[in-house]
Amino acid sequence: MSTSDYDPACLPDLLPLYYRRLFPFSQYYRWLSYGGVSKNYFQNREFSFTLKDDIYVRYQSFTTQNELEKEMQKMVPYKIDIGAVYSHRPSQHNAVKSGTFQALEKELVFDIDMTDYDDVRRCCSAADICSKCWTLMTIAIRILDRALREDFGFHHLLWVYSGRRGVHCWVCDDAARKLSVAARSAVAEYLSLVKGGEETVRKVVLSDPIHPFINHSLSVVERYFQQYAIVDQDILGSKESVDKVLAVFPVDRYFFKEGSSVSYDLHFSCVSVKSNSKKGGQYFDKEIMLQYCYPRLDVNVSKGVNHLLKSPFSVHPKTGRISVPIDLKELDTFDPFEVPTISLICEELEKPRAEEAEEDDMKDKENEQEAGERRRIRDYKRTSLAKYVKVFDRFLEAMARSRKGEMLKKSGEIEKDSVFHIHLILAFTLQMD
Amino acid sequence: MQFPGRRKKLIGSSQNDLYDHCLQFYGQPPLENISLTEFETFAVERLKLLKTVENLGVSCVKNSEQYTKKLDAEISKFFFNKEDGISEYEKRRKDHISHFILRLAYCQTEDLRRWFIQQEMDLFRYRFNDLHSKHKTDFLHKNNLKYETVSAEEKKSLQDKLIASSYGLSGTKVEEHDVYKVPFQDALDLVRTRKVYLLAGNAYIPHHEIVTIVLNDFRTRLSKALAMTARSLPAVQSDERLQPLLSHLSHAYVGQDYSIQKNIGKISLEQIDALSGKSFPLCMRHLHKALRENHHLRHGGRMQYGLFLKGIGLSLEQALQFWRSEFVKGKVDADKFDKAYAYSVRHMFGKEGKRTDYTPYSCMKVILSNPPSQGDYHGCPFRHSDPELLKQKLQNYKVSPSGTNQILELVKGMHYQLACQKYFELTHNVEDAGFSLNHPNQYFTESQKLLSGGRDIKKEVDMSQRSQENPASVTRPSQANSKQAHEEMGDLDSFFQDE
Numbered sequence: 013m014s015t016s017d018y019d020p021a022c023l024p025d026l027l028p029l030y031y032r033r034l035f036p037f038s039q040y041y042r043w044l045s046y047g048g049v050s051k052n053y054f055q056n057r058e059f060s061f062t063l064k065d066d067i068y069v070r071y072q073s074f075t076t077q078n079e080l081e082k083e084m085q086k087m088v089p090y091k092i093d094i095g096a097v098y099s100h101r102p103s104q105h106n107a108v109k110s111g112t113f114q115a116l117e118k119e120l121v122f123d124i125d126m127t128d129y130d131d132v133r134r135c136c137s138a139a140d141i142c143s144k145c146w147t148l149m150t151i152a153i154r155i156l157d158r159a160l161r162e163d164f165g166f167h168h169l170l171w172v173y174s175g176r177r178g179v180h181c182w183v184c185d186d187a188a189r190k191l192s193v194a195a196r197s198a199v200a201e202y203l204s205l206v207k208g209g210e211e212t213v214r215k216v217v218l219s220d221p222i223h224p225f226i227n228h229s230l231s232v233v234e235r236y237f238q239q240y241a242i243v244d245q246d247i248l249g250s251k252e253s254v255d256k257v258l259a260v261f262p263v264d265r266y267f268f269k270e271g272s273s274v275s276y277d278l279h280f281s282c283v284s285v286k287s288n289s290k291k292g293g294q295y296f297d298k299e300i301m302l303q304y305c306y307p308r309l310d311v312n313v314s315k316g317v318n319h320l321l322k323s324p325f326s327v328h329p330k331t332g333r334i335s336v337p338i339d340l341k342e343l344d345t346f347d348p349f350e351v352p353t354i355s356l357i358c359e360e361l362e363k364p365r366a367e368e369a370e371e372d373d374m375k376d377k378e379n380e381q382e383a384g385e386r387r388r389i390r391d392y393k394r395t396s397l398a399k400y401v402k403v404f405d406r407f408l409e410a411m412a413r414s415r416k417g418e419m420l421k422k423s424g425e426i427e428k429d430s431v432f433h434i435h436l437i438l439a440f441t442l443q444m445d
Numbered sequence: 446m447q448f449p450g451r452r453k454k455l456i457g458s459s460q461n462d463l464y465d466h467c468l469q470f471y472g473q474p475p476l477e478n479i480s481l482t483e484f485e486t487f488a489v490e491r492l493k494l495l496k497t498v499e500n501l502g503v504s505c506v507k508n509s510e511q512y513t514k515k516l517d518a519e520i521s522k523f524f525f526n527k528e529d530g531i532s533e534y535e536k537r538r539k540d541h542i543s544h545f546i547l548r549l550a551y552c553q554t555e556d557l558r559r560w561f562i563q564q565e566m567d568l569f570r571y572r573f574n575d576l577h578s579k580h581k582t583d584f585l586h587k588n589n590l591k592y593e594t595v596s597a598e599e600k601k602s603l604q605d606k607l608i609a610s611s612y613g614l615s616g617t618k619v620e621e622h623d624v625y626k627v628p629f630q631d632a633l634d635l636v637r638t639r640k641v642y643l644l645a646g647n648a649y650i651p652h653h654e655i656v657t658i659v660l661n662d663f664r665t666r667l668s669k670a671l672a673m674t675a676r677s678l679p680a681v682q683s684d685e686r687l688q689p690l691l692s693h694l695s696h697a698y699v700g701q702d703y704s705i706q707k708n709i710g711k712i713s714l715e716q717i718d719a720l721s722g723k724s725f726p727l728c729m730r731h732l733h734k735a736l737r738e739n740h741h742l743r744h745g746g747r748m749q750y751g752l753f754l755k756g757i758g759l760s761l762e763q764a765l766q767f768w769r770s771e772f773v774k775g776k777v778d779a780d781k782f783d784k785a786y787a788y789s790v791r792h793m794f795g796k797e798g799k800r801t802d803y804t805p806y807s808c809m810k811v812i813l814s815n816p817p818s819q820g821d822y823h824g825c826p827f828r829h830s831d832p833e834l835l836k837q838k839l840q841n842y843k844v845s846p847s848g849t850n851q852i853l854e855l856v857k858g859m860h861y862q863l864a865c866q867k868y869f870e871l872t873h874n875v876e877d878a879g880f881s882l883n884h885p886n887q888y889f890t891e892s893q894k895l896l897s898g899g900r901d902i903k904k905e906v907d908m909s910q911r912s913q914e915n916p917a918s919v920t921r922p923s924q925a926n927s928k929q930a931h932e933e934m935g936d937l938d939s940f941f942q943d944e
Binding site for chain 2: 162163164165166187191192194195197198199201202221222223224225227
């Protein structure tokens with residue numbers, strides 16, 4: 013699968029094809045409608061588009077799936093962002109009395125960007141990524157996914173490859189969408205361990221007692237540390253990099269000798285250290301592992317209810333890659349360089365079709381609109397996009413099942429309530445006599 | 446059509462519904478008619494309770510035995526009714542109504558609101574902690590705080606994790622005390638700092654932290670409510686019956702008001718200079734010095750200082766002489782003084798106009814009302830002086846640097862009366878002032894008591910033979926000789942014992 017064929021100059025030709033025949037509109041609409049439980053949930057959702065020549069338009073909103081399709085096919089956005097669900101239709105926000113147009117709900121989101129790890133990556137920097145540093149994303153996903161599910165009780169998480177150098181997480185539970193700004197920021201801070209910017213050398217500070225969350229995270233890091241840090245990143249490979257590691261904690265407090273570079277075990281025993289001081293330094297090995305590997309998230313992205321984030325299945329203009337959902341069951345084998353580009357899937361679309369296709373063509377002639385959808389479904393299935401749409405489908409199924417479960421529970425409660433009400437009315441009327 | 450039988454039953458049940466717990470969040474305002482007398486009584490009594498809460502919070506360690514005993518006594522007093530057996534319903538009703546009346550009085554300024562919220566929170570904390578575990582959970586549920594207690598088995602299985610996540614938790618504590626399960630959205634401060642154990646969206650909060658959470662909720666609600674009350678206050682204030690009471694309440698000082706002059710003529714004018722250094726609180730010392738230096742004081746200063754002097758025992762004639770002699774040294778000639786200023790001195794003593802209600806200002810009044818501007822010397826130096834200037838002044842008055850720092854710390858924490866108390870302790874060379882400062886005249890009285898401490902025993906013997914105190918002639922020494930000054934203190938002492 014050659015993905016080096018992508019040329020940004022082709023976007024104007026590829027995008028219309030993508031939006032006409034490949035973009036999974038019906039799943040997309042299904043997702044953002046959330047079962048139609050809340051009225052106007054889809055209609056009040058803000059989208060923003062970046063058009064050709066970097067023209068940026070906000071407050072786009074649509075009343076039906078059909079309208080969404082038509083508009084996207086017409087405007088051909090280079091980038092698509094998803095914002096909040098507002099109190100009114102975003103496209104009419106100017107007509108609303110000032111102060112009453114408000115962002116009400118949105119998924120809880122996280123953005124992990126590889127550039128935030130530049131101080132601890134030796135293989136790449138800035139927008140570049142490679143297989144050696146991609147492990148950082150794997151570690152980040154494992155740690156955050158566990159915490160969001162086990163600690164915070166969320167169930168419906170969609171992890172998406174951003175298309176270039178990071179991953180996004182969309183937490184879609186009902187409770188998550190209703191979180192306040194304060195709550196989002198509290199969750200993000202709970203999940204933050206690496207603090208400090210350019211000026212800070214020691215970015216992780218641990219002290220007793222160690223919170224269970226940190227212990228869980230450490231066990232994930234430890235699983236990957238040897239391969240990632242010692243082998244791939246080779247952080248002990250040169251004097252310079254060793255110095256950098258040791259710079260994290262005050263050298264003068266420690267006596268150390270460099271061990272042989274042959275075998276390292278997880279606990280950093282190549283450098284044996286005697287601590288002369290009681291305070292600090294008892295967890296230095298853990299701190300170093302965390303500083304090199306623990307997820308670095310941008311709290312500001314997660315905090316805002318009205319924050320706009322790149323949409324799943326949008327195209328990354330620079331790399332051509334589609335922002336695809338990541339299947340956590342195959343996380344360890346996920347390769348960002350295998351993610352299909354728009355040129356690849358358009359190319360796959362042009363390949364000659366098998367005979368069954370002709371039968372379907374006949375059925376299509378009967379009903380145009382349904383035909384369009386059916387065709388689209390058949391189309392993406394013929395491309396490398398298929399398996400990613402399947403991941404998305406499973407995600408949507410899980411949410412639908414859980415909604416059904418909720419409804420059954422609620423109707424059970426309502427039944428109980430109405431029985432009680434009847435009793436009360438009876439009792440009351442009896443009294444009146 | 447009337448159904449009297451059913452009516453009565455409904456009222457009974459609505460009573461129970463309204464106050465279904467002895468503690469409440471004061472979410473709903475009372476909706477009944479009450480008499481003005483009850484209105485006033487309830488308000489004043491609650492204010493006394495809150496003042497006690499404040500005093501105890503300052504003088505005792507919270508939750509110490511002393512604190513508990515005293516506060517308990519005061520709360521019982523609040524709920525006590527002269528008739529036998531005040532019902533639970535009536536207690537709760539009084540609690541409810543009195544709280545809302547005080548909201549009206551205390552919503553107007555930031556200072557008042559802060560004070561009110563602080564005392565109500567302390568009171569609430571005490572009463573909540575006093576509840577039985579089951580009643581605590583009851584209260585939480587009744588107020589839609591979905592906090593469940595964790596079962597013993599679950600506690601045991603999570604014990605290590607709980608200890609590793611919460612500050613100050615040990616194995617025994619987990620066993621003995623309740624742990625609450627709270628949706629994490631209700632414990633954001635603990636979540637944000639990762640000071641709590643989270644599982645499946647719930648925060649596991651040990652007992653001592655749940656109070657903090659409940660209190661935060663209480664504070665938020667009360668703060669919002671007070672802001673709303675302030676907006677609707679103009680409507681309430683237009684009611685003539687209520688306006689004077691509410692105004693009085695918010696400036697109320699609920700202790701001795703030094704309005705009754707017991708000690709008239711006991712102090713000679715010559716003593717004032719010496720007294721100002723020894724027994725005057727800083728505000729009055731400051732005013733006296735300014736008067737001596739400038740031979741003048743503006744209205745605010747004249748009122749604050751003049752009434753204080755009345756409270757320590759200056760007679761009207763003395764006061765007139767005092768002010769005139771000082772003003773005449775300045776730009777005012779005797780005639781002008783008699784025309785313009787003498788009137789206001791007589792007014793202070795209730796000899797002019799119809800109001801005789803000028804009582805010496807309490808600390809609260811001095812701190813809260815009429816802040817000084819350029820050219821004024823009144824107010825509370827701990828509240829109104831720039832800290833640098835205050836520091837200099839204290840140093841001039843020979844307060845030690847460490848003492849000055851202690852005072853400045855208290856000022857930073859806005860504990861102005863405590864700062865003055867500290868000043869008392871430092872200038873009188875005692876560890877503990879032995880009283881809770883509320884009034885400048887109280888400062889003076891206590892100071893005098895302390896300075897003549899040794900004379901107490903001797904005076905007690907005399908007391909048995911004394912009938913009515915009688916303004917003895919006070920010696921007028923020509924020199925402010927320390928020995929003679931000491932004797933004078935002794936003489937002054939005799940009438941202070943009357944209290």
